[in-house]
Amino acid sequence: MLKYDEVATKMEAQIIADGLTQGDKLPKLTELMAKYAVSKSTIVKALAKLEQRGLIYQIQGSGVFVRRPKLDEHINLINNNGFTADMVKHKMTAKVLSLKKIAPPKDMIKYFNGDVKEVYEVKRIRYLDDQILCLEESYFKTSVVPFLNEQIAQGSIFNYVRELGIAIGFSDKYLNVIELSKKEAKLLELPEKAPALTIEETYYLTSGEAFDHSKTTYHFKNAKFFIQSTT
Known part of the structure; x- marks a missing residue:
């Protein structure tokens, strides 16, 4: 598994574990880099993966936010x-x-x-x-x-x-x-x-x-x- 895929999987699991919902803000890039002990480019790619899958959205200058989860089942x-x-x-x-x-x-x-x-x-x-x-x-x-x-x-x-x-x-x-x-x-x-x-x-x-x-x-x-x- 590529490193950014691994980080994206861990971030998704953390979002679920923390019970985050629509509009909840994720930590800053520097905090995510420290948390997962990876480079900025790896975090950026992991976030892009999560955005592609509809789990987050990014607002330039404001940060990264959780999207409303899909309906159950x-x-x-x-x-x-x-x-x-x-x-x-x-x-x-x-x-x-x-x-x-x-x-x-x-x-x-x-x-x-x-x-x-x-x-x-x-x-x-x-x-x-x-x-x-x-x-x-x-x-x-x-x-x-x-x-x-x-x-x-x-x-x-x-x-x-x-x-x-x-x-x-x-x-x-x-x-x-x-x-x-x-x-x-x-x-x-x-x-x-x-x-x-x-x-x-x-x-x-x-x-x-x-x-x-x-x-x-x-x-x-x-x-x-x-x-x-x-x-």
């Missing part, structure tokens, strides 16, 4: 932290349907720019406070994520990836509204042809290399979303 469609990091006040669990190494399916290769020979295919049901949240199908390049098992997949794969020192950068999202197939409906415990939002997402490292493509199909009764603009 709503999924941030912009950030790339994963459900576990985004829903810190809730219990996130997963049931692993399958996990195996395979040659990438032909329709997946395009998302990796053709530069992939083997992937981990992971299919899971994700639960939010014991309610079905979504069906998730992910493909991780084994050249980047060399090892996954069921125990890891039952938790947060993104947390595991970060613990490996892999820096997740940005993503592309593709949203569609569909009718559930018979198989999808059974897994989500919904009627066949019920409506569902699907999000296909390609995740990239900070180097720009695509390492994960996923398709997430959400339970229309249990999934809520929000977007915070930064301009």
Whole structure:
């Protein structure tokens, strides 16, 4: 993890721990530099990261302030932290349907720019406070994520990836509204042809290399979303 990402994560945790809300002011840059024992440029980058994620706003000459937190149980469609990091006040669990190494399916290769020979295919049901949240199908390049098992997949794969020192950068999202197939409906415990939002997402490292493509199909009764603009 890059140093400014590490500092941004610690600052976010501190904001939550201190119960800060809309308009609360953060310490000055010099105080933050001393607190986290890093340079000014690292603090500036960490603040930019938090601002991008909608956690703070900056007023030139006045300081840095906390933004109103999102409504509880709503999924941030912009950030790339994963459900576990985004829903810190809730219990996130997963049931692993399958996990195996395979040659990438032909329709997946395009998302990796053709530069992939083997992937981990992971299919899971994700639960939010014991309610079905979504069906998730992910493909991780084994050249980047060399090892996954069921125990890891039952938790947060993104947390595991970060613990490996892999820096997740940005993503592309593709949203569609569909009718559930018979198989999808059974897994989500919904009627066949019920409506569902699907999000296909390609995740990239900070180097720009695509390492994960996923398709997430959400339970229309249990999934809520929000977007915070930064301009």
